Amino acid sequence: MEQLNIGIIGTGWCGGIRAVTSVNSALVGPLHIAEIDPDRLEEMKTLVEPVTATTDWEQLVADPDIQAIMISATPESIHAPMAKAALSAGKHVLLEKPMAISLAEADELIEIAESKDLKFTIGYSQRFNSKQALVKRSLGDGTLGDPVSVLISRHIARSLGAKIGTRGKFSPAVMESTHDIDFSLWCLEPRRPVRVYSQMAWGARKEDGVADVQYVTITMDDGVVVNIGGGWSLPPGYPNFSTTWIEFIGTDGALLLDASHKDIVMNTMSNGIQFPISTMPGEFVDHVYAGPMERETQHFLEAIAYDRPVMVDPRLARLTMEVYLAADLSAERNQVVELPLDRSALSPDLAGSVTS
Ligand SMILES: NC(=O)c1ccc[n+]([C@@H]2O[C@H](COP(=O)([O-])OP(=O)(O)OC[C@H]3O[C@@H](n4cnc5c(N)ncnc54)[C@H](O)[C@@H]3O)[C@@H](O)[C@H]2O)c1
Numbered sequence: 001m002e003q004l005n006i007g008i009i010g011t012g013w014c015g016g017i018r019a020v021t022s023v024n025s026a027l028v029g030p031l032h033i034a035e036i037d038p039d040r041l042e043e044m045k046t047l048v049e050p051v052t053a054t055t056d057w058e059q060l061v062a063d064p065d066i067q068a069i070m071i072s073a074t075p076e077s078i079h080a081p082m083a084k085a086a087l088s089a090g091k092h093v094l095l096e097k098p099m100a101i102s103l104a105e106a107d108e109l110i111e112i113a114e115s116k117d118l119k120f121t122i123g124y125s126q127r128f129n130s131k132q133a134l135v136k137r138s139l140g141d142g143t144l145g146d147p148v149s150v151l152i153s154r155h156i157a158r159s160l161g162a163k164i165g166t167r168g169k170f171s172p173a174v175m176e177s178t179h180d181i182d183f184s185l186w187c188l189e190p191r192r193p194v195r196v197y198s199q200m201a202w203g204a205r206k207e208d209g210v211a212d213v214q215y216v217t218i219t220m221d222d223g224v225v226v227n228i229g230g231g232w233s234l235p236p237g238y239p240n241f242s243t244t245w246i247e248f249i250g251t252d253g254a255l256l257l258d259a260s261h262k263d264i265v266m267n268t269m270s271n272g273i274q275f276p277i278s279t280m281p282g283e284f285v286d287h288v289y290a291g292p293m294e295r296e297t298q299h300f301l302e303a304i305a306y307d308r309p310v311m312v313d314p315r316l317a318r319l320t321m322e323v324y325l326a327a328d329l330s331a332e333r334n335q336v337v338e339l340p341l342d343r344s345a346l347s348p349d350l351a352g353s354v355t356s
Pocket residue numbers: 009010011012013014015034035036037040055056057072073074075076096097098123124125126280281
């Protein structure tokens with residue numbers, strides 16, 4: 001089998017993981033990277049020895065030999081333009097969330113990908129966590145009976161919240177709960193969300209112009225209720241610490257899932273108590289990878305190599321986007337928002353922005 005020719009745009013935290021995973025994969029031949037931070041570009045050159053290492057991402061898009069591009073650059077406003085360029089050039093695309101700022105942009109990307117029969121997927125990495133895969137299986141095979149309610153609470157460290165917060169005024173729903181909205185909608189398919197109510201709570205991060213925590217209640221078309229809380233103001237526990245609690249309640253059973261990462265406690269004189277291996281994408285621990293992003297990246301490569309469907313259908317990602325935009329609208333107006341969204345209610349400015 002001929003090896004894949006892969007490009008990666010933005011090789012920071014996530015793009016770095018995707019680049020190392022790609023270079024370690026027997027499915028991948030030539031690897032190309034684009035990174036505007038010269039120090040990080042040099043670091044990545046040493047780490048993955050790419051065929052091309054450039055500061056100009058358009059060089060990768062213009063290269064006719066590159067079959068697929070992973071887009072892991074920030075700020076989030078460049079996701080859709082980069083994906084549009086890559087898809088228009090006939091490349092398969094894995095795009096980090098959020099897939100776009102406006103629904104119109106998202107629709108355009110889906111249309112281009114479908115018209116060109118390209119693999120197009122969004123980085124909803126949490127689907128590749130084994131604990132969450134068990135939830136999906138337990139619902140799918142009927143172990144839990146009919147779903148009744150879902151509760152997901154996720155909090156991340158303030159330092160990571162601040163990193164995200166400097167890139168634009170996105171709400172916790174857009175940047176954090178998006179993973180849990182995607183996961184819930186995926187597990188509950190073919191149900192559709194019909195109603196959204198959201199409230200934000202302001203605290204330590206108020207000065208940054210963002211809420212500390214956002215709660216979102218989603219009602220599905222058969223009455224299943226989904227409650228999702230997302231926050232980004234925890235004190236440090238580990239670099240990019242994330243803690244999650246999940247409850248899926250069904251008519252025949254319940255699945256209570258602890259992903260709080262309190263199972264490993266590292267206590268040192270220099271740093272006090274820390275909870276290692278607690279980041280959302282996961283991390284390499286010498287020869288093994290702990291977390292979902294390596295497997296997610298491999299899945300994308302396999303989807304191309306073996307012509308398999310991608311796990312995250314961009315149409316569901318678009319629905320997730322509609323739900324979090326509705327959540328922001330609900331919190332802003334202090335009202336319940338019905339779905340599908342009235343598009344005239346959503347200027348690109350409003351999409352994803354929050355007001356105090
Ligand atoms: N799936 C997950 O669990 C998960 C976790 C964290 C972040 N994310 C998403 O992944 C994306 C990347 O986040 P991150 O934490 O890796 O960010 P990061 O800041 O660590 O990395 C982004 C990189 O993109 C580079 N870059 C910016 N503009 C560029 C351009 N025009 N061309 C080439 N490179 C460019 C930056 O220099 C930086 O190195 C974000 O949009 C975020 O929403 C997903």
